[in-house]
Amino acid sequence: MNRAVARLLTFQLPLAAFLVFLLFPFYWMLVTALKPNRDLYNLALNPLWTWTPTLDHVRRLLWDTHFLPWMRNTLVISVGATALSLAASLLAAYAIGRLRFRGSGALGITIFLTYLVPPVILFIPLSRIVSALGLWDRPAALVLTYPTFLVPFCVWLLLGYFRTLPQELEDCARVDGASRFQVMRYVTFPLALPGILSCLIFAFTLSWNEYLYALVFLSSTDQKTVPVGLATELVTGDVFQWGPLMAGALLGSVPVAVAYSFFVEHYVAALTGALKE
């Protein structure tokens, strides 16, 4: 009995408190998105529940705002930036981790350090570069600038992963007459697939969530991404459309939540692996 009480006090209650703290905002999103307006702005009711759930807010979000084009833009940009970053990172990480060419050590450290440069230092000069390249208000502006935080991260993660693969496998293939590219294609990259998958998820999530560059480099309503579109187009003046806003926050989070839930084991393993380096 005493044991059970101790467990309740030192484990179950604190954990429950954490879960309420961490998950309540999501519940609040959901309830707000499903609540009819007359309940939403009625102070006499218990705000945590509604007996008359409605999909009106979702309908308004989907048909009366640019939410669907925003979703499409975000998807296109995220896929583009992820593909570009992954291709560049895979080649670079292999070269740095496996070829050990002259200068590779210093290069690895330099690329890692670039990961620490926060976007707030870069967005002002980048805006100038983006407009000089004629990319203003175009998705390409983000596809080309997102790799600045995706490549360092992916290279770092892949370097750690390559290090766990036995070099002997590649040496054997070489002795058997495989070229370097054949070794990469048929030995190293297939073995590194879990690492590559983690990069894919991370890069996609980070691109999907990006806000600052998308806010600065895109300006017309139908070009925006979900994070920027919702915050700039639905919060207008004093009229807040909380229902559609929360529906948008919920739906806009779904793609990353899904990507993450499929690979949650990978995700945690990759993160912990990367931290251990």
Added chain:
Amino acid sequence: MDRLEASLPRVAARRAAVGGLLENRDALGWAMVAPALLLLGAFLAYPFLLGVWLSFTDSRIADPGRFVGLENFRYLVGDGVFRLAVLNTLLYAGVAVVVKFVLGFALALLVDREFRGKRFVRAAMLLPWIVPTSLSALVFYWIYDSQFSVLTWVLREVGLVDRSINYLGDPNLARASLIAANVWRGVPFFAIGLLAGLQTVPRELYEAAAMDGAGPWARFRWITWPLLVPVAVVVTVFSTIMTVGDFQLIWIVTKGGPANATHLFGTLAYQRAVQGGFLGEGAAVAVFVLPVLVACVALAYRALRRED
């Protein structure tokens, strides 16, 4: 591997035949890192230097401007709004990082054991860190609504307050509200990072220490903590840099208000450069993130060096 190749005549002959790029480590290596370097050079290194240069000019949007030396910095040092932003950044980052560390560590210790629903809990606790910050910032904006705040409703039901609270209207309350939102988002990162660290501690050490009569505190102090320090340093430095460089949470919830009370370097730089058009001045504000960055990296380097 080089020796191995040299000892095999067939391979050596092949190398001569294919020649050049493919088998030359240096040439191939640099060719393979070229795409990554090109991207980072054009969109990270170059803008970085351009940003530093801009901070020494009176550049505006569509006007390259001219070199004005330290004029922007002199102006900023005398600018009350900027000085407030500096203090605010220190407060925001200082408090948020400490609270995130403490809560994240507590959470890591809680889930570092076997229990029913472990997988669910570990997956669910990461959610605040996974979803787009701008979208969760919108939820906090709604939670902090002056009229319909659910937080006020709860406090009222419990009997702690009897009127509405204007969370974002009062400078200190606004700061606290933003810190709370930042903590919410960052706790999972600390928790998962420190959990990873905890799991690298060999269980045998605990058993051995327990056999020698060490209590829970002694085991924590002399086994867990020393082995956890490197991970703790990395996680903390990383989070500090990201917190100092925060933008979206502040911009969405308060836009730096009320009365410029919640500006960080990022939001102030955005306001001056993008909204005001003063690129040079905005760049100068952003450059102030650099000393923080360098200090963090230097501290981390020293801390990790000492551990080795």
